[in-house]
Amino acid sequence: MVRSSRIFNDCVIISFLMLITCGMNYGTETDIFCLKSIKNALQDPYNYLASWDFNDKTEGFICKFIGVECWHPDENRVINLILSNMGLKGQFPRAIQNCSSLTGLDLSINKLSRTIPGDISILVPFVTSLDLSSNDFAGEIPQSLANCTYLNILKLDRNQLKGHIPAQLAQLPRLKSFSVANNLLTGRVPNFRPGIVTAKSYANNPGLCGSPLDPCRA
Amino acid sequence: MERVISSFMGSFLVWAFLVLDLVLKVSGNGEVDALNALKSTLLDPNNVLQSWDATRVNPCTWFHVTCNSDNSVTRVDLGNADLSGQLVSQLGQLSNLQYLELYSNNITGKIPDEIGKLTSLVSLDLYLNKLTGPIPSTLGKLQKLRFLRLNNNALSGGIPMSLTAVSSLQILDLSNNHLTGEIPVNGSFSLFTPISYQNNPGLIPPKNTPSAPRSPPATTSSAELHQTTEFH
Numbered sequence: 001m002v003r004s005s006r007i008f009n010d011c012v013i014i015s016f017l018m019l020i021t022c023g024m025n026y027g028t029e030t031d032i033f034c035l036k037s038i039k040n041a042l043q044d045p046y047n048y049l050a051s052w053d054f055n056d057k058t059e060g061f062i063c064k065f066i067g068v069e070c071w072h073p074d075e076n077r078v079i080n081l082i083l084s085n086m087g088l089k090g091q092f093p094r095a096i097q098n099c100s101s102l103t104g105l106d107l108s109i110n111k112l113s114r115t116i117p118g119d120i121s122i123l124v125p126f127v128t129s130l131d132l133s134s135n136d137f138a139g140e141i142p143q144s145l146a147n148c149t150y151l152n153i154l155k156l157d158r159n160q161l162k163g164h165i166p167a168q169l170a171q172l173p174r175l176k177s178f179s180v181a182n183n184l185l186t187g188r189v190p191n192f193r194p195g196i197v198t199a200k201s202y203a204n205n206p207g208l209c210g211s212p213l214d215p216c217r218a
Numbered sequence: 219m220e221r222v223i224s225s226f227m228g229s230f231l232v233w234a235f236l237v238l239d240l241v242l243k244v245s246g247n248g249e250v251d252a253l254n255a256l257k258s259t260l261l262d263p264n265n266v267l268q269s270w271d272a273t274r275v276n277p278c279t280w281f282h283v284t285c286n287s288d289n290s291v292t293r294v295d296l297g298n299a300d301l302s303g304q305l306v307s308q309l310g311q312l313s314n315l316q317y318l319e320l321y322s323n324n325i326t327g328k329i330p331d332e333i334g335k336l337t338s339l340v341s342l343d344l345y346l347n348k349l350t351g352p353i354p355s356t357l358g359k360l361q362k363l364r365f366l367r368l369n370n371n372a373l374s375g376g377i378p379m380s381l382t383a384v385s386s387l388q389i390l391d392l393s394n395n396h397l398t399g400e401i402p403v404n405g406s407f408s409l410f411t412p413i414s415y416q417n418n419p420g421l422i423p424p425k426n427t428p429s430a431p432r433s434p435p436a437t438t439s440s441a442e443l444h445q446t447t448e449f450h
Contacts, residue, residue, distance in 0.1 A: 071391060071413075072321075072345065072367065074298075079389060101413050126411040150411045174408045 030098040031076045035062055037095030042112075048086040071101060080104035084131070092116055092137070097123040106131040108155065115139035116161075121147035133179070134158040141165055141180070150174055157181040165190055165208075180205065188216050249291050252308040253277050260303040260325070266296065286314060293317040297343065301325060305349075310335040321367070322346040329368075334359045341365040345391065349373055353397075355380045362386055370394040377421075382407045390414045397421050 032054065039049045052065045062078070063070035069080040078099045088110040094117060096102065103126050113136040117123055121144040124130070128150045137159040145154065146168035154169075157179045164187035165180060178192065179201040186207030189197070199212045209216035254272040269281040278285035284293035291312045302324040309318070310332025316339060325347040333342070334356020342363060349371040357366070358380020366381070369391040376398060381387070382405030390410050398420030401407075415421050 071389065074322075103409075103411055103413065126413055128409050128411065152408055174403070176408070 029076075030100060031078050032062060034078065034095055034098035035065065035068065037098065038093040041090055041093045041095060043089040044086070045089065046087045048083075048088075069104070077101045080106075082106040083110070085109040087111060089113070092120075092132075094123060101126070103127060103150070104129045107135065108132065109134040111136055113138065116142055116145075116156075118142045118144055120144045124148065126150055128174070129153040131155040132159065136160060138162070141169075141185075143168065145169060146171060148172070153177045155179050157183070159183050161185055164188070167191070189213060247275075248311050250274060250277050252306075252311040253280070253283065253291070253294070255306045255308040259306050260301050262299075262301055264300050266299045266301070284317075288314075290314040292338075293319070295319045296323070298322040304328075305330055307332040309333060312336060314338050316362075317341045317343075319343045320347070324348055326350065328352075329354055329373075331356045333357065336360065337362070339363055343367045344371065346370045351375070353378055353381075353392075357381060358383055360384060364388045367391040368395070372396055374398070376400070377402060393417050400424065 035052060036054055039052050042049070044050070048066065052062075060070060060072070060074040060076055062068055062076045063073050067081060067083045067086075068078055069082070071077045071079045079101060081096070081099065081102060081104065084106050085108070088107070090112060091114045092107075092112060096105065102124055105124060105127055106129070108131045112132070116132065116137050116139070120142055125148070127148055129152060130148070131153070133155040134157070137156075138161065140163035141156065141161055143166045145151070146166055149172065151172050152174050153176060154172075155177075158181070160183065161180065162184040165185055167188075167190045169175070169178065170190035170192045175192070175196055178197050181201060181203040183205050185202075185205040188210040189202060189208055191210075197212065202208045202213055250272055253270060257267045257270050260267070266282065269279070270277070271280070274280070276285065276289045277283045277291060278289050282295050282299075283291055284295070286292050292314055293316060294312075295317070297319045298321070300323065301320075304327035305320075305325060307330040309315075309330060313336065315336045318333070318336070318339065318341065321343040322345070325344075327349065328351035329344065329349055331354045333339075334354055337360065339360050340362055342357070342360070343365065345367040346369070349368070351373065352375035353368060353373055355378035357363070358378055361384060363384050364386050366387060367389065370393070373392075373395040374397065377392065377400075379402055382402045385406050387406040387409070390407075391414055393414065393416040395418050397415070397418040400422045401415055401424050403424045412423070
């Protein structure tokens with residue numbers, strides 16, 4: 001390859017990488033887009049999200065929205081999104097990826113359905129507490145959750161999840177609590193460190209086995 | 219006769235001290251003095267502290283000060299007030315203080331160690347200032363602290379390990395400073411992600427975080443020492 005065009009290629013790559021890393025850290029315009037998109041994507045039969053008014057453009061206006069907690073009260077950057085018990089319907093809102101500073105997500109006690117995204121660790125890479133319990137999520141528990149390195153609490157109980165629980169979830173270094181009770185799961189449970197699960201964490205699944213449950217049959 | 223007089227004098231002195239002590243307690247002057255000391259070291263071009271009158275019995279009528287039903291200060295709200303100058307150690311005397319909001323100013327100097335005495339403190343917001351020096355390890359004594367936002371200053375030194383014992387901590391923002399050393403991950407710090415530490419080039423990320431998506435879990439390698447805190 002000619003030397004000058006090689007240097008040009010290198011410059012393009014470096015600029016691209018710099019652009020990506022810069023874009024990752026700051027997300028205030030994107031946080032507004034995140035919430036707007038979530039509101040549009042979900043069905044909200046009880047109008048809980050009707051109060052999310054995107055015409056008000058004062059500093060930190062999304063921080064006053066119901067269910068939204070910000071890092072700082074006067075900056076549009078979401079730390080926790082708590083939309084529990086709102087009768088919300090639809091799929092897992094992929095637009096959450098635009099809330100790039102999100103660490104807490106609680107969508108429990110709704111009517112969300114279809115699958116938990118297979119790339120969830122890209123959508124919410126910094127999540128520390130993820131509560132998807134009491135919904136209608138179906139399909140398998142995605143392997144990708146094992147890449148959500150900062151997870152402390154993972155609640156998936158009361159859904160229609162099937163298949164096996166990914167064994168790699170036991171490697172999550174910060175996990176303190178895990179529950180999948182009341183699903184359709186089968187197979188050997190992961191080998192979690194002590195204190196993270198009890199038998200109750202697995203209750204009401206048709207075919208789970210392995211400690212603390214009954215041993216798996218060979 | 220002399221004995222009677224000296225024992226009388228002794229009793230009188232004890233009585234006088236007791237009365238003085240009572241008077242001082244009732245008047246709550248310590249909190250007026252503390253806030254007046256702060257006023258004297260701050261530069262206040264917009265006169266936001268104009269109502270801070272040191273002749274008052276307590277500071278509860280002052281703007282930007284909130285008291286409880288015992289006339290003791292629970293909040294100081296001076297965010298976005300164009301203040302410069304420095305903080306004072308007397309802030310530690312506001313023993314019932316819950317919210318110390320001094321964010322978005324131009325305050326310089328150090329965070330006083332005495333802030334560690336404010337055992338009722340729920341929120342410490344000193345972000346977006348020009349503070350220098352270390353994060354005092356005395357902050358580890360604030361067992362009710364929920365919000366610790368010191369981002370966007372010029373703070374240096376390490377993150378005190380004592381903070382990992384503050385189990386009430388919910389939001390930690392130390393981003394955009396000159397902090398160095400290791401990032402704790404134990405205790406309450408299990409909840410905190412690289413977002414809390416962005417733009418502190420000298421901070422060393424903890425082990426056990428992948429250097430890029432889909433890397434295997436870490437055993438220390440020289441590659442990890444080149445990580446910035448920007449993205450894990």
